[in-house]
Amino acid sequence: MCDCCSSEKDIYLPELATITKAEMMNQTEMFMHLEFDSGKELGHQAGQFVEVSIAGIGEAPISVSSSPQQKGFEMVIRNVGRLTNAIHGLKAGDKLGIRGPYGSGYPVDELKGKDLVFICGGIGLVPQRSLINYVVSNKDEYGKIVILQGTKEYEQRIYTEDLKKWDDIDGVTVLETIDVAHDSWKGNVGVVTTLIPKIEVDLTAAMNLVCGPPIMYKFVLMALQEKKVSHDNIFVNLERRMKCGVGKCGHCQMNDQYVCQTGPVYRYSELASVPEAI
Amino acid sequence: MSIKKLSKDVFKSFVDALIASDQQVIGVKEKVQAKGNRFAFDNLQSADQLRLDYDITLLPPKKYMLPQDETLLTFKVAGESKSKIDNSKLILIGVHPYDMIAINQMDELFSQDQQDNHYMTRRKNITIIACDVATPSKNVFASSMGTATVESGFDILLTDIGDAYVAQAGTDKGEKLLAKASGAVNASDDDLAKRKAIQDKNKDALNKHKLNCKPSDLPGLLEKAYDHPVWEEKAKTCYSCGSCNTTCPTCYCFDVQDQVNWDLKTGQRERSWDGCLLENFANVAGDHNFRKPREARFRHRLYRKGKYVPTKIGGQIACVGCGRCINGCIPDIANPVAVYNRILEDIKPD
């Protein structure tokens, strides 16, 4: 930064973080752990995101998948665009530019004492994982925890070890399904809503936390509607083009909401006057 | 703050002296490409070029605070980045009241929450000499929006009273600058009366399209108009060319892209104007478009102006009635007044 304004922060200037661990989770998803070169901690809340960049390639919003309580932070990156394609070519020791954390996270205190039902589609599990890790390690403060994970194809399943680990915890139930049957798959086949009748938690009393691709929300929300779940008890975690992360560039706006500021996590009842949301 | 009177000769010498100083001076000039009747903010080489009788500029003065394209950062590829802040000082002469109000709104938007120092540094380094409208443009509707005159934001406000300009200082910076106008005298009551007559006239006369409700009614009106047929009626001939965005003084959405130099080792992160009417504006990676229908994008702009942005700027309507979107729209569908009035045929504001 130039001398005359070195005291003023540039909200678009990324800080470098080093990849301390990088591995492919399946053919399209890469897991990575990062630490800031400055030694600072990200200080995020579950559900928040960061702007990740490689100078020369570009910048994109990526959700943080690790619990706020651990050292460094983790992300899962699907290869879908220019930047993520380049990130997939990186390895431990390489650096990424990071800005953030941005957005509103999950209201972890408000969820206390409640049963929690996570309904995830594909990499919708990634932003939820941050909260899942937090609540399972503070299990005493929450009721029953149910995790429903739907994946399109068998090969695309992610966090399989985590899912198993969580399922082994007392009071935590994990149910998984895939959309397309596969020889190696003995579990449920069908979209994620087919798991809803199988759970033993009272959905109307539970907090239902939904995250997945755009098409999934419509069906999950219809299914929850049928179960008479109040919109106050549903949280969604939305994807938009959060280009600047700081409520300026306009790309992530849905109606009057800048998702990068008031989202990506919303209580569904807050979206009653936001028809562009779902 | 003082209010002076500058005869046209005194004013001319004042502007020439500013041009001779070390600051860059921008003013409204005739657009050379056009047939003598189109105007643009541009570098002034002489006070003779300044056309304060202009009707409207092709682009708003926004381009000096938020340039069409600018470098935000310079970087080493896959490495460290450095901020690039533009510190150049300039004087902007001839900003109309509606454009001044738009700048005031942008100042609020870029400074609130997390401050954008690229915009704010430029803004702080710009001295604005505004001027009341002398010639109404063919599509101005500032009177309908309450933006025909302006109270704040400028450093100096000029009003052409015939043989002279009345010049009111609006800030200390303006006061100091005005003190340099040798030959300026204190404005008399008669001068001020002439100025008031011009401003009062403009409050009614800058109204080629009359909004059939108060601007403050718009958020409530739009609350009930989301599914109104007007969006499809208008948008069916929308080219999605974004001209209404590009020429708007209150549109500030932008895109950011990285460019690399031939060494392939260094480059720049660049910001450029974007527009919510453009087809891919709400696309995410993987090509999902969250605002695909033309009518949804068309509606979004008019909701931003009338309902969404106002929540960020204390209820002010984010359309200042300059009429540039009307001038720039080939199918002639962009006129906000026509849209809001069409809704008013069916829905009454609260």
Place this chain on the structure above:
Amino acid sequence: MSKPRVAIFDFACCEGCQLQIVNLEEEILDLISVVDVVEWREAMSEQSEEYDIAIIEGSITRPEDEERIKDIRSKAKVLIAIGACATMGGLNKLKNNFQDLEEVKKCVYKDSASMPHLETSMTKAVDEVVPVDFKVHGCPIEKEDFARIIRSLLLGKTPEVPNYPVCVECKKKENVCRWEYGEICLGPIIRAGCGAKCPSASYRCFGCRGYVDNPNVDAAVDVMDKYGLTVDQLKSKMVLFGSKQGPTL
């Protein structure tokens, strides 16, 4: 890492796009500092059968051209089409408006029409014959656009190609709209990237970069009516680059 080998080939065209590369002038030194140009008929005498990147100018208008472009494609890792002729058929596609190419030949070449080297077939854009990895649009290409796309590719990044119309760049340049002069400017439906070069020089947009992904064709009738023009007049302006053209992405 060794520099990628680049070969530049021309098919049916005016070679104006290659000239635009030559017009990079001192930047050509930058270009050859990052790539090895192994074949480029317009600028050098060497030829090569071994290259990584093939840059193709011109459209495919003869049966033997199809064989030649297939051969190039088989040798190149990356194939870039440059200029309207290569990216969408360009001016050469004008002849596709006629059914009988023998008549076309006679009209153009008169008595020489039967000479064997004038054998012709319906014009094809390069991607109508072989897969094209990237396109640099325009007639001719913009040298800055070409340079940007090449640098992007050398960095391993898919270049950004705008899907917004020329009006965006034109308005940013503060041009007076050509429609205000009663001209049928194609700017609102044509892909940007040229920096609104023609309107900035007081000409209407001729449409050389092809349509945006989703041009609003329905608007045309209303707009023509509003300006006291006819759809036929619009169509006549679109013949040059707008008829029988392939998709532009």
